[in-house]
Amino acid sequence: xxxxxxxxxxxxxxxxYQRITQRGRVFDEDLWKVVEKIVDDVARKGDEALxxxxxxxxxxxxxxxxxxxxxxxxxxxxxxxEASDLAIMRQAAQRIEAxxxxxxxxxxxxxxxxxxxxxxxxxxxxxxxxxAPGGLASYPSTVLMAAVPxxxxxxxxxxxxxxxxxxxxxxxxxxxxxxxxxxxxxxxxGAQAVAALAYGTETIxxxxxxxxxxxxxxxxxxxMVFGQVSIDMIAGPSEILIIADQTAQPAFVAADLLSxxxxxxxxxxxxVTPDEVLAREVSVELKRQLERLPRRTIAERSLEAxxxxxxxxxxxxxxxxANRFAPEHLELxxxxxxxxxxxxxxxxxxxxxxxxxxxxGDYIAGPNHxxxxxxxxxxxxxxxxxxxxxxxxxxxxxxxxxxxxGPKAARFARxxxxxxxxxxxxxxxxxxxS
Amino acid sequence: xxxxxxxxxxxxxxxxYQRITQRGRVFDEDLWKVVEKIVDDVARKGDEALxxxxxxxxxxxxxxxxxxxxxxxxxxxxxxxEASDLAIMRQAAQRIEAxxxxxxxxxxxxxxxxxxxxxxxxxxxxxxxxxAPGGLASYPSTVLMAAVPxxxxxxxxxxxxxxxxxxxxxxxxxxxxxxxxxxxxxxxxGAQAVAALAYGTETIxxxxxxxxxxxxxxxxxxxMVFGQVSIDMIAGPSEILIIADQTAQPAFVAADLLSxxxxxxxxxxxxVTPDEVLAREVSVELKRQLERLPRRTIAERSLEAxxxxxxxxxxxxxxxxANRFAPEHLELxxxxxxxxxxxxxxxxxxxxxxxxxxxxGDYIAGPNHxxxxxxxxxxxxxxxxxxxxxxxxxxxxxxxxxxxxGPKAARFARxxxxxxxxxxxxxxxxxxxS
Numbered sequence: 001x002x003x004x005x006x007x008x009x010x011x012x013x014x015x016x017y018q019r020i021t022q023r024g025r026v027f028d029e030d031l032w033k034v035v036e037k038i039v040d041d042v043a044r045k046g047d048e049a050l051x052x053x054x055x056x057x058x059x060x061x062x063x064x065x066x067x068x069x070x071x072x073x074x075x076x077x078x079x080x081x082e083a084s085d086l087a088i089m090r091q092a093a094q095r096i097e098a099x100x101x102x103x104x105x106x107x108x109x110x111x112x113x114x115x116x117x118x119x120x121x122x123x124x125x126x127x128x129x130x131x132a133p134g135g136l137a138s139y140p141s142t143v144l145m146a147a148v149p150x151x152x153x154x155x156x157x158x159x160x161x162x163x164x165x166x167x168x169x170x171x172x173x174x175x176x177x178x179x180x181x182x183x184x185x186x187x188x189x190g191a192q193a194v195a196a197l198a199y200g201t202e203t204i205x206x207x208x209x210x211x212x213x214x215x216x217x218x219x220x221x222x223x224m225v226f227g228q229v230s231i232d233m234i235a236g237p238s239e240i241l242i243i244a245d246q247t248a249q250p251a252f253v254a255a256d257l258l259s260x261x262x263x264x265x266x267x268x269x270x271x272v273t274p275d276e277v278l279a280r281e282v283s284v285e286l287k288r289q290l291e292r293l294p295r296r297t298i299a300e301r302s303l304e305a306x307x308x309x310x311x312x313x314x315x316x317x318x319x320x321x322a323n324r325f326a327p328e329h330l331e332l333x334x335x336x337x338x339x340x341x342x343x344x345x346x347x348x349x350x351x352x353x354x355x356x357x358x359x360x361g362d363y364i365a366g367p368n369h370x371x372x373x374x375x376x377x378x379x380x381x382x383x384x385x386x387x388x389x390x391x392x393x394x395x396x397x398x399x400x401x402x403x404x405x406g407p408k409a410a411r412f413a414r415x416x417x418x419x420x421x422x423x424x425x426x427x428x429x430x431x432x433x434s
Numbered sequence: 435x436x437x438x439x440x441x442x443x444x445x446x447x448x449x450x451y452q453r454i455t456q457r458g459r460v461f462d463e464d465l466w467k468v469v470e471k472i473v474d475d476v477a478r479k480g481d482e483a484l485x486x487x488x489x490x491x492x493x494x495x496x497x498x499x500x501x502x503x504x505x506x507x508x509x510x511x512x513x514x515x516e517a518s519d520l521a522i523m524r525q526a527a528q529r530i531e532a533x534x535x536x537x538x539x540x541x542x543x544x545x546x547x548x549x550x551x552x553x554x555x556x557x558x559x560x561x562x563x564x565x566a567p568g569g570l571a572s573y574p575s576t577v578l579m580a581a582v583p584x585x586x587x588x589x590x591x592x593x594x595x596x597x598x599x600x601x602x603x604x605x606x607x608x609x610x611x612x613x614x615x616x617x618x619x620x621x622x623x624g625a626q627a628v629a630a631l632a633y634g635t636e637t638i639x640x641x642x643x644x645x646x647x648x649x650x651x652x653x654x655x656x657x658m659v660f661g662q663v664s665i666d667m668i669a670g671p672s673e674i675l676i677i678a679d680q681t682a683q684p685a686f687v688a689a690d691l692l693s694x695x696x697x698x699x700x701x702x703x704x705x706v707t708p709d710e711v712l713a714r715e716v717s718v719e720l721k722r723q724l725e726r727l728p729r730r731t732i733a734e735r736s737l738e739a740x741x742x743x744x745x746x747x748x749x750x751x752x753x754x755x756a757n758r759f760a761p762e763h764l765e766l767x768x769x770x771x772x773x774x775x776x777x778x779x780x781x782x783x784x785x786x787x788x789x790x791x792x793x794x795g796d797y798i799a800g801p802n803h804x805x806x807x808x809x810x811x812x813x814x815x816x817x818x819x820x821x822x823x824x825x826x827x828x829x830x831x832x833x834x835x836x837x838x839x840g841p842k843a844a845r846f847a848r849x850x851x852x853x854x855x856x857x858x859x860x861x862x863x864x865x866x867x868s
Contacts, residue, residue: 085849088842099552102544108536117786118533118800123779125813137851172849208813227657227668230813234661255858262854294853341828345557349827352551355862356831359855363846364839366552367827379559379642379664381825391815393783393801394775397790405798408522412797415519415606417571419728420696421793424689428789 003271003286003307005279008321013310020268020306021325021375023237028216035191035220042195047202053192060167062187064203069169069185077174086175089140092364093179096148099366103385104152115398122389124154125230127205129197130182131212132173134163134189140176145368145383146211147180153388158182159207161197163189189214191221198225211383213370232383236374237266239306240358241327241347243318243340244282246275248333252354253278254285256331259359261299261307268306270325272318279309319343326377329358348377403429437705437720437741439713442755447744454702454740455759455809457671462650469625469654476629481636487626494601496621498637503603503619511608520609523574526798527613530582533800537819538586549832556823558588559664561639563631564616565646566607568597568623574610579802579817580645581614587822592616593641595631597623623648625655632659645817647804666817670808671700673740674792675761675781677752677774678716680709682767686788687712688719690765693793695733695741702740704759706752713743753777760811763792782811837863 006013041049051062069077081089109119130146133139143160150158158180162173164187177185186204188196194214200206210222211232222231240260244253257269273279286303290296312318319340322330326346334340337352344350348371351358362369370383397405406425413421440447475483485496503511515523543553564580567573577594584592592614596607598621611619620638622630628648634640643664644656656665674694678687691703707713720737724730746752753774756764760780768774771786778784782805785792796803804817831839840859847855 085845088846091842092846098546102542102554105539110536112532112800116799120536120801121775126779139850141846141850223661226660227810230810251861252858255854255861258854259852259858262852289854289857293857299854337830341555344826345560347826349829352828352830353832355833355836356829357836357840357858357862359847359858360831360836360839360843361827361829362855363843365550365829365831367554367829371827372824376661376664377824377826379824382827384825386820386825390806390811390813391818391820392778392781392811393795393805393816394786395783395790395795395799395801396771396786397794397799398787399789402789402791402794405794408525409794409797411519412522412526412575413793416573416575418693418696420689420692420723420733421796423723423727424686424693424791424793427685427689428791 003283003303003309005283005309005311007311008317016308017324020270020308023266023268023306023374031216032220035217035224038191039195039221039224042192042201043199050188050192050196050201050204053190054188057190057192058163062167066167067186067188067203069174069187071183073169074174074178074185077169077171078178080171081175089144089176089179092141093144093148095364095366096144097152100149100152100368100385103149105386105389109394113401115401117394117396119394121392121394123392124156124389125208126156127159127207128155128388129159129161129207129210131193131210131214131218132160132162133212133214134165134170138170138172140172141363141369142212143173143176143180145370147182149368149383149385150388151180153385155388157184159197159205160185161188161193163187163193191217194218194221194225198229209388211370211387232370232387233372233376233380237268238263239268239327239373240329240331241270241272241322241325242331242333243315243322244271244273244275244278244333245315245335246278247335248278249354250278250281250285252357253282253333254289256357257286257303257307258289258293258299259357260329261302262293262295265298265301266306267302269303270308270310270327272310272312272321274312274314274318276311279311283309315340316343322347326375328371328373328377329361331356331358346378348372348382399428437717437737437743439717439743439745441745442751450742451758454704454742457700457702457740457808465650466654469651469658472625473629473655473658476626476635477633484622484626484630484635484638487624488622491624491626492597496601500601501620501622501637503608503621507603508608508612508619511603511605512612514605515609523578523610523613526575527578527582529798529800530578531586534583534586534802534819537583539820539823543828547835549835551828551830553828555826555828557826558590558823559642560590561593561641562589562822563593563595563641563644565627565644565648565652566594566596567646567648567652568599568604572604572606574606575797575803576646577607577610577614579804581616583802583817583819584822585614587819589822591618593631593639594619595622595627597621597627625651628652628655628659632663643822645804645821666804666821667806667810667814671702672697673702673761673807674763674765675704675706675756675759676765676767677749677756678705678707678709678712679749679768680712681769681788682712683788684712684715684719686791687716687767688723690791691716691720691737691741692723692727692733693791694763695736696727696729699732699735700740701736703737704742704744704761706744706746706755708746708748708752710745713745717743749774750777756781760809762805762807762811763795765790765792780812782806782816833862
């Protein structure tokens with residue numbers, strides 16, 4: 001049996017819960033120090049440090065002339081993507097755009113009293129940096145998920161950084177960037193890329209926000225530069241929690257757990273069900289499906305360390321468990337998923353019914369796949385258009401209403417020990433210019 | 435002359451700009467280490483460390499029995515506030531509520547194709563902690579600015595922490611808390627209070643988000659626990675930038691600059707004007723008004739270190755300077771402020787015209803006074819209802835649409851090297867349950 005079948009009443013459930021939700025959260029002081037040095041060096045020395053770290057850590061040489069992907073490089077790399085694949089990416093981009101258009105917020109102005117105008121203006125960020133992870137695979141879907149909402153928000157300029165292997169941009173990344181109209185791409189990655197975006201160097205422009213997932217170094221660097229720039233979130237390893245009842249197909253449930261577990265050894269996959277028969281059947285299915293999986297070793301390790309099948313007394317109990325985990329991905333493979341959804345308080349994205357595997361949401365359904373992990377869905381949301389705008393408050397008072405409210409504001413200020421605040425009001429009310 | 439009159443073309447303008455925008459941004463390694471120890475101790479030892487630090491740093495003894503403000507304490511303290519002051523606070527709360535109600539976002543569901551349902555649910559945070567700074571003065575207005583939007587959002591429970599002097603809650607804080615219906619108040623402050631809220635102790639419940647300004651220790655602690663909980667922002671010293679033209683009254687402008695400068699010695703007040711005559715008149719007015727100010731020393735030091743009067747060629751040039759500073763507070767004391775507003779890209783809150791001193795916005799106008807400082811208005815916004823909710827994406831596919839989109843998602847996954855993703859789709863399409 002790959003995953004133990006447990007109950008939330010088991011004496012070691014708390015330890016299991018902590019292990020799963022705290023994974024990847026361990027503060028590694030050594031890593032922090034390494035990242036601190038990188039960030040500090042790049043902030044102070046700019047390109048020199050950036051190129052030096054790229055050579056040392058990623059193993060390829062960069063110069064001010066080669067750090068940016070040229071138009072020719074972009075075209076050549078993109079042209080290597082098959083037309084049929086490009087069509088899929090284009091359709092994905094269209095669906096992502098259609099979904100995210102619903103997130104556009106509008107300026108508003110109100111006048112609740114004669115002489116008072118209040119409002120809120122929505123203004124796009126000027127420049128945003130997207131971190132697209134590199135390494136063994138490339139993740140063009142992440143470029144779509146970050147760039148499409150940024151474009152809808154009206155961001156002035158989108159910068160893409162990607163630790164291209166050997167300094168060559170990956171065809172899929174090139175194709176997606178072209179699709180999104182991103183023309184400034186830099187062949188950098190890791191903590192040094194985050195630092196370059198946050199502080200700017202001779203070749204890399206400083207951005208206002210850095211978005212996109214990355215490894216532990218990237219996550220630490222993002223936390224470090226937070227405040228200097230905005231960041232989307234500190235991403236941890238991926239996870240799924242599935243609530244299933246007796247109507248669920250064990251094979252479907254097992255396949256979905258595995259689609260998460262194959263991501264990496266730190267990924268987590270949890271099934272919560274009131275049906276003990278299903279629990280056992282899924283356990284058997286997991287074993288069967290694992291055998292045919294190319295990324296079997298990774299999936300197996302992930303399931304063993306951070307997987308669980310939990311049996312609850314009823315569906316309400318399963319919802320309680322799900323809310324406690326606050327999972328990144330939540331599937332409701334039950335008879336009436338919409339009814340169950342009412343009770344869900346904490347999750348990044350919810351996938352309803354028997355025919356909505358999480359994989360469809362990762363790519364083409366429309367919602368964003370950059371989601372809060374490690375229980376942070378308690379307080380944060382999927383990447384969205386709202387991440388690429390800020391709001392400016394607007395206030396305009398006439399002399400008449402200042403006469404009414406001014407003395408009250410002045411009194412309030414005096415209660416807080418601030419007298420000059422009062423002067424700025426009394427002077428106006430005594431003014432000759434009235 | 436208190437403030438030098440400068441031009442952006444002056445050779446030392448860049449240094450002035452850096453001094454003003456980077457103030458309070460200096461990373462103090464010693465302070466960081468002290469805060470790290472406090473946060474770590476409270477996270478590990480709970481109440482014991484929390485009470486110990488309160489005794490050592492704030493100078494009063496706490497126990498599990500006395501850390502919370504009792505109902506009796508709350509009533510007694512609140513009853514000491516004059517009825518007329520309470521009426522002002524109540525009216526401020528009502529106006530703040532009216533403004534923030536416009537920020538409520540609604541759930542939405544769309545079906546853009548038969549068989550596909552997509553949506554976004556807005557869910558309030560479960561538990562939020564408000565940090566109300568203590569020290570010499572008390573800031574009941576901050577309690578209003580944080581609690582009112584949290585209540586509108588539907589936050590389950592609001593916890594208030596306040597480093598009450600000598601362990602006695604300040605009457606104004608008590609009255610505002612009562613007004614906002616906050617009943618759980620703890621007499622703690624500093625980095626130890628932030629840590630207690632982030633990790634929970636035996637007496638202090640763990641929250642999902644910590645909001646509200648504080649000193650450098652509080653700011654460092656908030657940055658440190660970011661990720662474990664959500665935080666609103668890392669607040670720096672307050673600031674104002676005023677754009678004024680020849681229609682402005684020098685006395686009004688000077689009074690507004692001083693209302694900011696009196697906050698603390700790190701505050702910044704900058705006037706930008708194309709009118710050299712106004713520049714000189716404001717300079718004279720500043721000196722005159724300063725003499726009558728109770729907090730004169732503070733205001734003077736602030737103006738000398740972080741104040742400036744900048745003369746530009748025209749109003750467009752003034753707008754460019756303002757956008758570069760991205761000030762927390764921006765006043766447009768000009769003939770046509772609405773026209774000028776169109777060009778404003780970066781500011782926390784904008785105050786338009788001759789009769790909207792920033793002081794009115796601090797207390798009673800309606801918009802939030804918890805605003806981004808130190809140039810962070812480039813990428814962040816006033817505290818608002820949106821800070822107290824998160825969004826959950828919803829996806830539901832039918833078998834028929836999975837047949838269309840599923841293979842595309844599977845292909846996309848395979849391009850990224852993920853095979854089990856494809857299995858979760860192909861299994862469903864081959865399934866007997868179709």
